[in-house]
Amino acid sequence: MHLTTLCNTSLDNPTQRNKDQLIQAAVKFLDTDTLCYRVEKPETLVELQKNEWDPIIEWAEKRYGVKIGSSTSIMGPSIPAQTQEVLTSHLASYNMWALQGIEFVVAQLKSMVLTLGLIDLHLTVEQAVLLSRLEEEYQIQKWGNIEWAHDYELQELRARTAAGTLFVHLCSESSTVKHKLLQE
Template identity: 70%
Template sequence: MLHLHTTAAMLRSLVRLQSHVGSILSPTQMCPRSQQFRFALNYSSATAERRRFYQDVSISQGEGGLYEINLDRRKLKTPGGNLFTVPNEALAIAVATEWDAQKDTLKFYTMHLSTLCNTALDNPTHRNKDQMITAALKFLDTDTVCYRVDEPHSLVELQKNEWDPVLHWMENRYNVTIGSSSSILGPEIPEATKDTFRQHLKSYTFWSLTGLEYVITQLKSVVLSMGMIDRHLTVEQAVLLSRLEEEYQIQHWGNVEWAHDYDMFELRARTAAGALFVHLTSESSTVKRKLMQD
């Protein structure tokens, strides 16, 4: 059971990250690579800003026990025209918090939970669970922590010291062999390993797979994503490990400060939203409120 104060704490952290992203750059200032990446993943996340057109945000329970989001008295709908409904109260609260946190201007590109819900509801690519699992597992062949460098020695040691413990945890946790390689072809992942992960991911709901695939795409790593979803890594740790080589180069050659800050906050916000989405759609998410005592 997910307690209200736990959900609220996670949301406050996420909203702070989203606020950082929105305050650093406007959508028109994003680098071309980020714009292309966003469009490919978030078909429903408009980059144009819009003035806030509602005063109050609320949730209500509709048919089949599903929860709806209300902007004033109007029911929220998806870009595909479907009624915006979510499977449990905790996720409804999370989405409503995103909408309520918007100020005078709606910054849709910061509303990651809403976008993930839109994607799950509209399913614009018309995929089923098996296709989503196959797409997610393709990242295992090019996993960030599996590709190692030959030089310089300091980076070789850094990758070994930082990535090996997570990789070994993953192998022990799921009783699989993954390995690493400095070859341009990367390590050869055994089919038995892929079969194990495939069976594990089949236990996820369609909604949870939507969130998991999103996280894997952000980190470009199944290992780091599963480590975070299984609560072995924090969001901050997973993001730093995914950017290990980039951070190493920055320490040696410097960086453009605003660009580094934007990339870091953006990746943290997306990763945190994806992880929260997975947890809210895969666990018992009825909100438990404390009773007021006289």
């Protein structure tokens, strides 16, 4: 169902956006990336965020040669213009269909950093979804799980993220077939 939706959206382009607009829509999420916003209390959640999110941010900074950072301020971190330029340039290497998929995944995870980790095969779908829901998972551990709500949300988010990631990979893949001439 989600792959069909992505295909139809890419075919129809109902919002009539061009490539630059799709790239900007994805990159704008960097300013409000889930991994960049941290809490100050409780200490156990602060430590969990540090242990789980910092390695992903460090990976992205090293992989793309950028500075992302994090903040406990409601204003969030100050993302350098060069970081946005580098990521914009990187996304420009994808075709329109793949960009539709990237924007879809970014919107699901609320994170450009996690999406890049998925697209680069640094993270699995399960890891990315868990990291995007880190605070919710923390609360579930503390207060308990509402099976009909939390379980459904988790499975739906995994399905949407997996579909978007697969869509990006399928739209970015290229292969050629070389036929050998048979000698008689």
